[in-house]
Amino acid sequence: MMSAPVDLRNASNSAGNALSHEQGSSSTAVPPMPDYSGRILAYTVTAVIIVIGVLQSAFEQWLLWLVAGALLWPHIAHILTRRTFLNRSPRIRQKMLLVDCVFGGTFIGFTGLVAVPAVSVALMMMFSCLIVGGIRQWLMGTTLMASAIAAGVAFAGPAESFQSPLLTSISAVLATGIYICVTAFYSHQQARALMLAKTQIQNQREQSIALSHKLSKYLSPQVWQSIFTGERDVRLETQRKKLAVFFSDIKGFTELSEEMEPEALTELLNHYFNGMSEVALRYGGTIDKFVGDSIMVFFGDPTSRGQKEDAFACVSMAIEMRKHMKIMRQKWRSQGIKTPLQIRMGISTGYTTVGNFGAENRMDYTIIGKEVNLASRLESLAEPGEILVSYETFSLIKDRIMCRDKGEITVKGFTKPVPIYEVVDFRRDMGPNRSFLEHEHSGFAMYLDSDKITEKERKAILEALEDAADRLRSEEELPDSGKLG
Template identity: 85%
Template sequence: MMSAPIDLRNASTSASKASVLDSQNHPIAIPPMPDYNGRILAYTATAGIIVSGVLQDVFGLWMLWLLSGALTWPHIAHQLTRRTFLRNSSRIRQKMLLTDCAIGGGFVGCIGLIAIPSVAVALMLMFSCLIVGGIRQWLFGTMIMAACGAIGVAIVGPAESLQSPMITSIIAISATGLYICVTAFYSHQQARALMMAKTQIQNQREQSIALSHKLSKYLSPQVWQSIFTGERDVRLETQRKKLAVFFSDIKGFTELSEEMEPEALTELLNHYFNEMSEVALKYGGTIDKFVGDSIMIFFGDPTSRGQKEDAFACVSMAVEMRKHMKIMRQKWRSQGIKTPLEIRMGISTGYTTVGNFGAENRMDYTIIGKEVNLASRLESLAEPGEILISYETFSLIKDRIMCRDKGEITVKGFGRPVSIYEVVDFRRDMGPNRSFLEHERSGFAMYLDSEKITERERESILSALEDAAERLRQEEDS
C-alpha cells in the first residue's frame, strides 16, 4: 500500500538494473526495487491480510471488493506516473506515497482499528515515508493516514473487538516483516552500490588531479590554474593587452655544446632552465616557451598587477637572474666547465596579441606582435651579463631601477628609431647602503644579499669569511 523507498533515480524507473564499477572498473549489477515492484509487494501483503481476515470472519465479506482494488491499484499508479501528465510532476514519488497513506488510513478505518492488522499496515507506511522523505514525509504521511482512518471509522464504525485471531495476526505480522526486510535489503544493496560508486568517483578524482598536475608541467602555472578553475575557456581566442615581454639566452652556449657530451649538456641546460623558471615564477611571470638555450617570458596575462608593477616585476626578475647566474657559473666551474657562460636579456613593454593560437585540436597559448620582436632584438644586441630594455619599459621602472642610456636602434616594424637602456641595478642597492654585494675572480666568487640573510645564517657566513681571510693571509705570509 505504499511505494518502495529505495529507488534512488526516478519514480517511473523500470525494473532494469543499475550498475556501478568495482575497483577493477568492472560493472557491478545492482537490481533496484522500483516503486512499481515495491507497491505490488506492499499491496499484495495487504491483500493477504484481507483474505485472512475475511476467512476468519474478522472482516466483512464486502471487504473482498477491496481485494480487487489492492491488486489493481499498483498497476494503475504505475500507468499514471508513466503515461499521464503526472510523469512531469515534481516530487512525484512523495506525492504518490501520500496517496498510499490516504488509502492505507482508509483501510485501517474500514477494519475498525483492529489492532495487529492496523499496526502492520501503519508500520509499512511509516517505514516507507521515513526512507523516502525523512521526518517531514513521515509527519505528513502520519497525519494523512490518521485523518483518513478517522473518516473510515466514522463511516463504518469501530470493530466490536480490537483483537484479531492468531492466524490473521501472524499473516499480518509476517507480511509486514517480509515487506520491511525486502525493502531494507534493497536499500542496503543500493547504499553499498552508492559507497562503491563514491569510492570509484574519489579514485577517478584523485587520478584526474594527478593527471592535471602532470599536464601542468606543459603549461605555465598561471595558464593551468585559469583553465582548471574555469576562468578561461579552452578555445581559439585572443585579445590585445599591454604586456612586458622578456627574452634571454646564454652567451657561449654554442661553443660549450661542441665541448660537452650531449647527455652532460642536456643536464646542464635542464638545471639552468629549472633555476631560471623558479625565479620567473617567484615574480609571477608566465613562461611562454624554451627554445634551445633561450627563454621567453611575459608579464600581464593571464593575471596582472597593473602595467607599472608588471614591468617592474619583469625587470626585477631579470636582475635576479643575472645575480643568480653568477652562483650557477661558479658551481659549473667547480664541475669542470671552464667556458664562462653569461646570460643576456632583452625586455620590451607594449601592446601584443595574447591568447590561444593554432587549431581546435592543438593550441598554443602565446603572444605575437612587434613588441615581441623588439624584446628578441634587444636580447640579441645585449652584451654578456647585460639587460637591455625599451623606452616604454624604462619609463615605467626608472623611479626604482637605475638605468643607463644606450642610444637608439632601428627595428623592423617600428617607424622610428627605438631608444634603449641598460639596467644597472635597483636604486636601493646603489651607494654605500646597498644590500647587495658581489665579487668574482678566478678561484673566488662572492654573492651577498644582506636583506635575505637571517641572524643564524649571519654568524655562519661571518665565520666562513673569517676562515677564508685567514687562509689568504697565511698563503701571503708564506
Template identity: 85%
Template sequence: MMSAPADLRNASTSAGKAMTGDYQNSPVAIPPMPDYNGRILAYTATAAIIVSGVLQGVFHHWLLWLVAGALTWPHIAHIVTRRTFLRQSARIRQKMLVVDCIIGGAFIGCIGLVAIPSVSVVVMLMFSCLIVGGIRQWLLGTVFLAAGTAAAVAITGPADTFQSPLLTSILAIVSTGLYICVTAFYSHQQARALMLAKTQIQNQREQSIALSHKLSKYLSPQVWQSIFTGERDVRLETQRKKLAVFFSDIKGFTELSEEMEPEALTELLNHYFNEMSEVALKYGGTIDKFVGDSIMIFFGDPTSRGQREDAFACVSMAIDMRKHMKIMRQKWRSQGIKTPLEIRMGISTGYTTVGNFGAENRMDYTIIGKEVNLASRLESLAEPGEILISYETFSLIKDRIMCRDKGEITVKGFGKPVPIYEVVDFRRDLGPNRSFLEHEHSGFAMYLDSDKITEKERESILTALEDAADRLRRGDDTSLPEATAGKAY
C-alpha cells in the first residue's frame, strides 16, 4: 500500500556515485529497506485487517477478494518500477506512492470509513509520504487519498457503524505501529550511514585537494588553475597565440659544477630556481620548464593582459631577475662559492603554437615555433648580466624601457637578419632621480633600491654606509659590514 522510506539511502548512494562514478562502488554500504519490502509489509498488514474485519462481521464478505490483490500488488509494483521502461521515469517512487494513496483511499471507502482501520491506513500512507517526499508529497498524497476515498464511498456507501471490534482494532493498531517502527529503524540506520558516507566523502575530498596541490608542483600555476576550474580540457589540442618568450641560463655554471659536490650543487641550483620562480610568478609568467640551469617562461597564455602588457611584464621580470641575481651572488660568496655566477637572458615576442603536446597518456603543456628558437638564440648570444630582446619586443616596450641597439643577427627560420636590442633599464629609473643604485667590485658590492627602504631601515643603512666610508678612508683592510638590498658590502 505504500513504499518504505529510502530517500536517505538514495542520497547517500548518490554521494558515493559522485565520488566513484558507480552506485555499486559507493563508499559506504547503506542498510537498505527497498520499496518492495515496504509494500509487502504494509499490504500484508492491510490483508490481515481485512480478514479480521470480515471474520468479525464488520466488513462485507466480498472484501476477501481484496486480500489477493493486497498480497500480489507489491510484486506487480516491483516489476513495473524495476523491470519495465518506467524504471527510467523521473520521480517514479513518488508516482507509485500516489498510486498507493489512491488504492488506500479506495480501501477506506470500501470498508465504509470504519474508524480505527481507516486511521491505520491513513497513518501508514501519510508517514510514507512525509519520509519519501516531504510536505509536497504529503499534500499530494492527501489529495489523492481523499479522492479515492470519496469515489469508493460514493459507490459502496458508508458502513452502518464506524466502530470496529476489539480484535480488528488491536490488529490495525499493532500493524501500524510495526510498520512505523520498522521503517523508522531503517531510516535511522540510513541516516547514520549517510553521515558516515559524508565523512568519508569529505575525507576523500580533502585527500583529492591535497593530491591536486602536490600534482600542481609539476605544472605552472596558471595551467593547473585552468585545468582544475574546468576552463581547459586535458586533451591533445593546440592553438596559435602571440606570446612573449623568455630564456635564461647561468654563465659559469658548467665550471662551478666541476668544483662542487653534486649535493651542494643541487642545493644551489634549487635555491636559484626557487628564487627565480618567485620573481616569474610575481609578474604572471607561465613557467614552462627547467632544463639544466636554464629556465623557459612565456607570457600571454593561459591568461593574457594584452600583447603590450605581456611583453612589458616579461621584460620587467628579466630586469628584476638581473637585480635579484646580484643579491644571490653575494649570499653565495658568503657561503664560500667564489665562482662568479651571472645570468644571461633572451626575450622574443611573436606567434607560437601553444597547448598540449605528446600522447594521450602523457602530455606536456608547452610552446613551439620560431620565436622560441629566437629567444633561445638571444639568450645564448647575451653577455653575462645582459638581456637581449627582439625587435617585436622592443617595439612594444620602448616607451617605458630604455634599450640599446645591438645590430642584427641571422637566425634559422627567419628569412632576413633579425634586429636585436639590449635592455638597459626602466626609463623611470634612469637619471638623477632613479630609485636604485648598484656598484660592485672585488670585496665590495652595493645594491640600493630607495623605493623599498622604510624610514626605520634608512637610519641603520646610513650608519652602515658611514662606517664603510670611514674604513675606506683609513685604508682599513677589515671586512666591510655585509648588507643586501640597500646595504653596503
C-alpha cells in the first residue's frame, strides 16, 4: 500500500550519465527498486495478511474483496503516473504515496483495529513516508492515514477483539519485515552507488580543473576567467572599446640569436617572457601574444578600471618592465651573455575592435585597429630603454608621470601627424626622494628600488655596499704597481 521508499534515480542517473564516457562498463551502480516494483511488493504482502486474517477469522469475509484491489492498484498507479498527464506533475511520487496512506488507513479501519496487522501496515507506511519525503511527508501521511482509519472504523466498526491469531500476527510481522528488508537493501545499494558516483564525479571534477588550468596557459588569465565563469561566450563576436595598447621588443636580439645556440637562446627568451608576464599581470594587463621577442599587452578588456586608470596602469607596467629588464640584463651578464640587451616600448590609447576573431573551430581573442598600428609604430621608433606614448596616453597620465615632448610622426591610417612623448619616470620618483636608483659601468652595476626592500634586506645591502666601498678605497690607495690587471 505504498510506493518504493527510496528513489535516488535522478541523482544516480545524472552521475552515471556524467561518467559514462569515462567509466564505460566499470560502474558498479545498482539501480533502485522502481515505484512499480515496490508498490507490487507492498500490496502483495498486504494481500497475504488479508487472506490469512480472513482464514483465521481475524477479519470479516467481505475483506477478501480488498485482495483484488490490492493486486490491481499497483498496475493502475503505474499507468496513471507513466502514461497520463500525471507524469508531468511535480513530486508525483510523494502525492501517490499519500494516496497509499489513505488506502492503508482505510484497510486498518476496515479490519477494526486488530493490533498486529494494523501496526504492521502502519509501520510500512511510515517507513516509506520517512524515506521518500522526510519528516514533512511522514506528518502528512500519518495525518491522512489517521483520518482514513477513523473513517474505516466508523464504517465497519471496531473488531470484537483487538488481538489477532498467532498465525495472522506472525504473517503480518514477516510480511512487513520482508518489505522493510528488501527496500532497505535497495536503499543501501543506492547509497553505495551514489557515494561511488560522487567520488567519481569529484575525481572527474578535479581532473577537469587541472585540465582547465593547463589550458589557461594558452589564454590571458582575464580571458580564461571570463570564459570559465560564464561571463563571456566562446563565439565569434567583437566590440568597440577604448583600450591602452602596449608593444615591446628587445633591441639587439637579432644579433644575439646569431651568437647563441638555439637551446640557450630559447631559455633566455622564456626567462625574459616569464619575468615580463609577471609584471604585466601584476598591473592587470591582458597579454595578447608573444611574437618572436615582441610582447603585445592591452588594458581595458575584459575588465576596465576606467580610461585614465587603464592608461596609467599600462605606462606603470612599462616603467616597471624597463627596471626589470636592467636587473635581468645584469643576471645575463653574469651568465656570460655580453650583448647588452635592452627593451624598447610603445603605448597608444584609443578605440579598437576587441573580441574573438577567426573561425568557429579556431579563434583568437585579440584586438585590431589603427591604435594597435600606432603602438607598434611607436615601439619600432623607440630607442633602447625608451618608452614612447601617444598624445592620448600622455593626456591621461601627465599629472602622475613625467613625459618629454618628442615632436610628431606620420603614421599610416592617421590623416594628421601624431604627437609623441617619451616617458621619463613617475613624478613621485623624480628628484632626491626617488625610490629607484641605477648606476651601470664596466665592472659595476647597481639597481636599487628602496620601496621593495625589507628591513632585513636593507642591512645586508648596506653591509655589501660598505664592503664594496672599502674595497674601492683600498685599491685607490694602492700604488699602480701593486694593482693586478
